[in-house]
Amino acid sequence: MPRDQIRVTRALLSVSDKTGLTDFAAALIGQGVELVSTGGTHRALTEAGLAVREVSELTRFPEMMDGRVKTLHPAVHGGLLAVRDNPEHQAALAAHGIGAIDLLVVNLYPFEETLKAGKGYDDCVENIDVGGPAMIRAAAKNHADVAVVVDVTDYAAILAELSAQTGSLSAATRRRLAQKAFSRTASYDAAIANWLAEVEGSEAAPTFRALGGTLAQSLRYGENPHQAAAFYRLPGTLRPGIATARQVQGKELSYNNLNDTDAAYECVGEFDPARTAAVAIIKHANPCGVAEGSSLLDAYERALACDPTSAFGGIVALNRTLDAEAARKIVEIFTEVIIAPDASDEAKAIIAAKKNLRLLLAGGLPDPRAKGEVIRTVAGGFLVQGRDAASVDEMTLNVVTKRAPSEAELADMRFAYRVAKHVKSNAIVYAKGGATVGIGAGQMSRVDSSITAARKAAEAAQRLGLTESLAKGSAVASDAFFPFADGLLAAAEAGATAVIQPGGSMRDDEVIKAADEAGLAMVFTGTRHFRH
Numbered sequence: 001m002p003r004d005q006i007r008v009t010r011a012l013l014s015v016s017d018k019t020g021l022t023d024f025a026a027a028l029i030g031q032g033v034e035l036v037s038t039g040g041t042h043r044a045l046t047e048a049g050l051a052v053r054e055v056s057e058l059t060r061f062p063e064m065m066d067g068r069v070k071t072l073h074p075a076v077h078g079g080l081l082a083v084r085d086n087p088e089h090q091a092a093l094a095a096h097g098i099g100a101i102d103l104l105v106v107n108l109y110p111f112e113e114t115l116k117a118g119k120g121y122d123d124c125v126e127n128i129d130v131g132g133p134a135m136i137r138a139a140a141k142n143h144a145d146v147a148v149v150v151d152v153t154d155y156a157a158i159l160a161e162l163s164a165q166t167g168s169l170s171a172a173t174r175r176r177l178a179q180k181a182f183s184r185t186a187s188y189d190a191a192i193a194n195w196l197a198e199v200e201g202s203e204a205a206p207t208f209r210a211l212g213g214t215l216a217q218s219l220r221y222g223e224n225p226h227q228a229a230a231f232y233r234l235p236g237t238l239r240p241g242i243a244t245a246r247q248v249q250g251k252e253l254s255y256n257n258l259n260d261t262d263a264a265y266e267c268v269g270e271f272d273p274a275r276t277a278a279v280a281i282i283k284h285a286n287p288c289g290v291a292e293g294s295s296l297l298d299a300y301e302r303a304l305a306c307d308p309t310s311a312f313g314g315i316v317a318l319n320r321t322l323d324a325e326a327a328r329k330i331v332e333i334f335t336e337v338i339i340a341p342d343a344s345d346e347a348k349a350i351i352a353a354k355k356n357l358r359l360l361l362a363g364g365l366p367d368p369r370a371k372g373e374v375i376r377t378v379a380g381g382f383l384v385q386g387r388d389a390a391s392v393d394e395m396t397l398n399v400v401t402k403r404a405p406s407e408a409e410l411a412d413m414r415f416a417y418r419v420a421k422h423v424k425s426n427a428i429v430y431a432k433g434g435a436t437v438g439i440g441a442g443q444m445s446r447v448d449s450s451i452t453a454a455r456k457a458a459e460a461a462q463r464l465g466l467t468e469s470l471a472k473g474s475a476v477a478s479d480a481f482f483p484f485a486d487g488l489l490a491a492a493e494a495g496a497t498a499v500i501q502p503g504g505s506m507r508d509d510e511v512i513k514a515a516d517e518a519g520l521a522m523v524f525t526g527t528r529h530f531r532h
């Protein structure tokens with residue numbers, strides 16, 4: 001186990017982000033610490049009137065090759081890696097005139113920021129730090145004798161400890177700093193590896209997978225209060241979504257809010273704002289109402305009508321700039337989160353009256369066709385797959401029944417299939433006139449989802465004082481094939497006249513026959529939209 005206290009007598013500072021640097025360095029000098037630093041850091045410190053040696057004095061080499069080589073030298077790495085109570089290491093230091101370094105302060109070239117700024121290939125390559133991670137890893141390995149600081153937010157705590165412990169840092173602090181240092185270099189390298197994979201187009205299953213992120217938000221708890229949780233942002237994400245959205249107002253977001261808002265925004269992203277206004281209302285990551293409309297207000301009212309009971313306490317996602325009319329209507333019922341590309345000032349003022357209501361502005365809509373990866377953990381591992389970027393607009397719809405769908409039925413089929421992609425399997429969606437009228441989600445049997453969706457459509461009609469179910473004359477979408485005719489017949493009984501499904505069941509013939517007998521028009525897409 002490392003010695004408990006190490007006295008800090010010499011520090012090497014090499015930082016790209018110079019926030020808080022001069023105050024920190026001045027306080028270190030005040031603690032009697034000798035400072036060494038690299039070019040730009042040295043410049044900043046001397047300009048502030050601080051006494052600091054340049055690293056080239058130690059290495060007896062100038063910085064060269066645009067800074068690609070400045071600290072990659074035994075005079076630096078020997079000073080970081082030497083074990084203090086190892087006589088051979090000490091003899092090597094003495095023989096080569098190398099001084100030990102007790103504290104390393106490094107933050108890296110801003111690779112992630114360069115990526116985020118959308119800079120080109122050459123800029124990204126130039127911002128891959130090599131000497132910094134090498135020093136960080138050396139100091140972190142040798143945490144028995146060396147402390148390594150990689151985060152400017154740690155400066156204050158380090159100074160407090162140095163001053164409380166008369167210039168020393170404890171083993172516990174050094175271990176904590178070493179852990180953070182290795183997490184930093186790992187997430188940095190992950191960002192680089194994933195960027196290259198994106199640029200070059202990676203293999204489907206590379207031997208090694210790097211996953212790295214930066215804390216976006218500590219969360220009070222996870223899905224349940226007894227689960228710890230936090231939200232991490234992947235580096236370089238430019239696609240608008242939950243991780244890039246700006247929270248304008250409202251209570252702190254919870255784990256469930258983040259998960260549900262993600263589902264809501266991905267769903268509403270299916271609807272091109274240049275073509276139509278659209279709203280998705282989500283509960284427990286499933287849509288409970290989705291609609292297009294002549295305006296956001298119209299779309300919201302139609303989405304809400306599908307299942308207002310479930311919509312209570314839901315997440316509302318809109319595909320256009322939130323306007324005052326829609327905002328006024330949305331705040332009439334309890335809503336957890338609203339997410340939109342933007343909001344008018346009037347809409348913001350209306351939402352502001354509800355202090356707890358979270359308003360997130362994402363700056364744009366996620367492109368549902370954009371390639372990307374989705375990752376989920378399983379016990380002891382994680383699963384990686386491409387995002388479901390398939391769109392019904394690009395599918396060939398094969399009419400398999402005697403009756404071909406009408407134009408209106410085709411439009412409803414497409415709408416229903418677009419929504420079904422975002423409903424947990426087994427997914428059944430009834431839609432009419434560009435609005436869902438009944439959704440069955442997450443049932444273990446497809447026929448149960450059909451029945452649930454039909455019940456929802458009947459209840460929606462009752463609420464409106466109508467005698468006929470809203471499913472009457474609707475199109476029904478199924479995310480995967482009907483294995484038997486029963487689910488399809490349940491839909492026909494509920495009043496659907498048109499069916500869209502991938503097809504591909506061993507019993508497709510039976511299902512098609514049942515559809516013909518019920519007078520339905522049915523199309524096969526050939527593409528499944530499972531979502532588990």
Ligand SMILES: NC(=O)c1ncn([C@@H]2O[C@H](COP(=O)(O)O)[C@@H](O)[C@H]2O)c1NC=O
Nearest residue numbers: 016038040041068070071108109130131132
């Ligand atoms: N090549 C090297 O030997 C090297 N040593 C340190 N750096 C980085 O240079 C930056 C600081 O440079 P400056 O002090 O010149 O502003 C730090 O982000 C540090 O991680 C290096 N740069 C890149 O690899």
